[in-house]
Amino acid sequence: ENTKIRVKPDHSGVVTDGVKHSMNPFCEIAVEEAVKLKEKKLIKEVVAVSCGPTQVTETIRTALAMGCDRGIHVEVSGKDYEAMGPLQISKIFAALAKKEEASLIILGKQAIDDDCNQTGQMTAALLDWPQGTFASEVTIDGEKVKVVREIDGGLETIKISMPAVLTADLRLNTPRYATLPNIMKAKKKKIANMKPADLGVDMVSRVEVLRVDEPPTRLAGVKVETVDDLVAKLRANGTI
Amino acid sequence: MSGGWERVIPAFRSVCGEDGVSLGEAVREQHGRDESVHRCRPPDVVVWPRSVEEVSALAKICHHHHLPIIPFGTGTGLEGGVGALKGGVCFSLRNMDRVLDLHQEDFDVSVEPGVTRKGLNSYLRDTGLWFPVDPGADASLCGMAATSASGTNAVRYGTMRENVLNLEVVLADGSIIHTAGRGRRPRKTSAGYNLTNLFVGSEGTLGVITKTTLRLYGVPEAMVSAVCTFPSVQAAVDSTVQVLQTGVPIARIEFLDDVMIDACNRFNLLSYPVAPTLFLEFHGTEKSLEEQVTVTEEITQANGGSDFSWARDAETRGRLWKARHDAWYAALALRPGCKAYSTDVCVPLSRLPQIIVETKEDLMLNRLTGPIAGHVGDGNFHCIMVMDPNDQDEVIRVHEFTERLARRALALDGTCTGEHGVGLGKRALLREEMGPLAIEVMQGLKTTLDPKNLMNPGKVL
Numbered sequence: 001e002n003t004k005i006r007v008k009p010d011h012s013g014v015v016t017d018g019v020k021h022s023m024n025p026f027c028e029i030a031v032e033e034a035v036k037l038k039e040k041k042l043i044k045e046v047v048a049v050s051c052g053p054t055q056v057t058e059t060i061r062t063a064l065a066m067g068c069d070r071g072i073h074v075e076v077s078g079k080d081y082e083a084m085g086p087l088q089i090s091k092i093f094a095a096l097a098k099k100e101e102a103s104l105i106i107l108g109k110q111a112i113d114d115d116c117n118q119t120g121q122m123t124a125a126l127l128d129w130p131q132g133t134f135a136s137e138v139t140i141d142g143e144k145v146k147v148v149r150e151i152d153g154g155l156e157t158i159k160i161s162m163p164a165v166l167t168a169d170l171r172l173n174t175p176r177y178a179t180l181p182n183i184m185k186a187k188k189k190k191i192a193n194m195k196p197a198d199l200g201v202d203m204v205s206r207v208e209v210l211r212v213d214e215p216p217t218r219l220a221g222v223k224v225e226t227v228d229d230l231v232a233k234l235r236a237n238g239t240i
Numbered sequence: 241m242s243g244g245w246e247r248v249i250p251a252f253r254s255v256c257g258e259d260g261v262s263l264g265e266a267v268r269e270q271h272g273r274d275e276s277v278h279r280c281r282p283p284d285v286v287v288w289p290r291s292v293e294e295v296s297a298l299a300k301i302c303h304h305h306h307l308p309i310i311p312f313g314t315g316t317g318l319e320g321g322v323g324a325l326k327g328g329v330c331f332s333l334r335n336m337d338r339v340l341d342l343h344q345e346d347f348d349v350s351v352e353p354g355v356t357r358k359g360l361n362s363y364l365r366d367t368g369l370w371f372p373v374d375p376g377a378d379a380s381l382c383g384m385a386a387t388s389a390s391g392t393n394a395v396r397y398g399t400m401r402e403n404v405l406n407l408e409v410v411l412a413d414g415s416i417i418h419t420a421g422r423g424r425r426p427r428k429t430s431a432g433y434n435l436t437n438l439f440v441g442s443e444g445t446l447g448v449i450t451k452t453t454l455r456l457y458g459v460p461e462a463m464v465s466a467v468c469t470f471p472s473v474q475a476a477v478d479s480t481v482q483v484l485q486t487g488v489p490i491a492r493i494e495f496l497d498d499v500m501i502d503a504c505n506r507f508n509l510l511s512y513p514v515a516p517t518l519f520l521e522f523h524g525t526e527k528s529l530e531e532q533v534t535v536t537e538e539i540t541q542a543n544g545g546s547d548f549s550w551a552r553d554a555e556t557r558g559r560l561w562k563a564r565h566d567a568w569y570a571a572l573a574l575r576p577g578c579k580a581y582s583t584d585v586c587v588p589l590s591r592l593p594q595i596i597v598e599t600k601e602d603l604m605l606n607r608l609t610g611p612i613a614g615h616v617g618d619g620n621f622h623c624i625m626v627m628d629p630n631d632q633d634e635v636i637r638v639h640e641f642t643e644r645l646a647r648r649a650l651a652l653d654g655t656c657t658g659e660h661g662v663g664l665g666k667r668a669l670l671r672e673e674m675g676p677l678a679i680e681v682m683q684g685l686k687t688t689l690d691p692k693n694l695m696n697p698g699k700v701l
Binding site: 179 | 461
């Protein structure tokens with residue numbers, strides 16, 4: 001289904017009311033990897049975390065249906081939610097990682113709405129943990145993690161110590177579909193609720209969105225008869 | 241384009257907007273062909289309605305001016321169904337692309353024609369539900385209803401006929417009807433004539449489908465796939481029949497002949513033994529899978545089948561099935577530069593060994609390239625005829641072969657088209673299959689619903 005993206009009349013952002021939201025595809029891959037690691041008995045517990053308004057609990061339930069053990073909903077709404085970006089989220093994740101004594105944080109490499117590709121890296125920096133980003137293969141080996149990363153030149157293999165942050169790239173795995181019996185079981189799993197302030201995180205953003213515009217409408221092309229015509233037109237409109 | 245269009249085109253624009261009408265040559269050509277070998281027959285104009293009200297308004301204009309109406313979904317049909325033989329107006333429905341009214345607890349959903357099967361399943365992925373009818377292409381669901389599509393897992397989940405609960409249809413005169421009553425979606429009904437299944441498979445000749453209500457299923461908890469090789473076609477098909485008779489709810493059971501396997505090996509650099517092969521898939525809980533697989537393996541081994549090659553997780557299953565999914569391209573790769581045409585006969589299960597053996601003999605005798613892939617669980621198989629379109633002799637030999645094959649199927653109590661539809665090329669065969677009296681009834685229905693013969697003229701009947 002193609003949802004048409006529309007800019008709000010006041011150009012402050014994109015219309016999100018009434019638009020169906022679902023788990024970011026790279027985060028689905030991250031959840032799948034975590035659940036696989038648990039199925040291989042390499043990790044003990046998987047906690048699914050999401051930051052946002054009440055609706056994000058539906059996404060957490062999907063993660064629980066995929067096999068996560070429990071969820072944490074960090075409630076952010078209104079102006080704070082509109083201004084929320086990778087920096088605020090990574091502060092929240094860093095605080096939670098310490099609180100939960102996590103050994104691994106796995107996230108999608110980027111969200112497909114803002115394409116920032118920053119949260120994983122910032123979280124690692126705030127925690128001073130090693131990071132294995134753009135992971136297409138993850139192997140746990142004792143207290144270390146071997147990560148094969150997708151880079152422009154090909155594949156890079158690194159070994160990092162835990163605790164660590166990993167971000168999932170497309171080829172890491174194929175996420176499972178949530179099945180009905182698992183969706184029913186997920187309803188009984190716990191989702192804890194808290195606010196950023198409970199974690200000592202302030203949500204103030206240093207970024208102000210000035211304006212959001214749609215890309216300009218593509219104009220019809222013009223056919224010309226000869227190469228000379230083409231050159232003349234390109235000169236006339238200043239292209240050459 | 242002749243006169244008269246000067247009045248009609250502005251009328252179209254006032255219904256679907258300036259951008260909703262195109263006379264461009266490239267656009268018309270794109271809407272005059274599908275994925276069959278039939279040549280492009282472009283319409284005179286393409287329109288993009290955005291709602292059922294616009295479809296109705298456009299149909300009224302066409303009805304008034306005696307203009308043919310050709311509905312267009314994704315253009316992925318295989319029988320030339322979208323060719324505008326008498327010109328006319330192509331109603332491209334891709335801008336009506338909403339998923340409406342999902343009822344999770346009732347296992348039903350309604351979709352507009354622009355929603356494709358992969359699009360719907362992507363939309364549904366958090367719900368634990370899916371729509372399993374899979375004809376291969378990422379086709380429009382309303383288009384699949386129009387052609388009564390089927391696919392690789394019909395053996396377990398049925399075809400479109402079993403899975404369409406209701407249709408919203410715009411008739412040639414612009415009337416909007418709901419074949420099971422507006423908004424109704426009971427799982428079963430015995431109310432009145434079955435109008436829903438009259439329109440399913442009507443290939444755009446009775447009306448424009450603007451909404452379909454579909455039956456959904458729970459996503460299987462687990463899936464397992466396997467490949468098994470056999471010493472003969474008979475052994476493979478006997479195994480299929482016995483698996484079904486034992487009541488194993490097998491999800492997919494696909495047959496590939498030795499020529500097809502060889503093509504797949506070459507194309508995907510695999511090394512399956514070159515022999516009649518079955519690709520199997522089982523859906524269910526972990527426990528039920530164990531049972532299904534054990535029973536099936538006993539049967540295949542009793543028929544001389546090899547040990548199973550297995551796949552459990554999504555990635556390995558994907559690789560295993562890739563061989564089957566790429567069959568079309570693997571066949572084409574046997575003779576680069578050629579085109580391919582797929583036959584589509586379907587016979588009762590018990591007749592399958594006979595028809596496949598006779599068909600392979602026919603292929604060899606007539607020096608034709610026709611690797612076979614089929615949904616044997618339904619008695620349906622496809623010969624992918626690879627031919628050089630410039631070799632007139634070969635084109636004729638292929639055409640005559642497909643006619644012989646269709647008649648062979650009819651002689652064995654089968655049908656000339658299991659899932660692709662009649663379209664342009666099988667109208668004469670349809671008459672042979674149905675007999676003159678049934679055809680008269682069909683013609684009567686067509687005349688009642690479309691007296692001016694505006695709806696996709698020249699197809700089906």
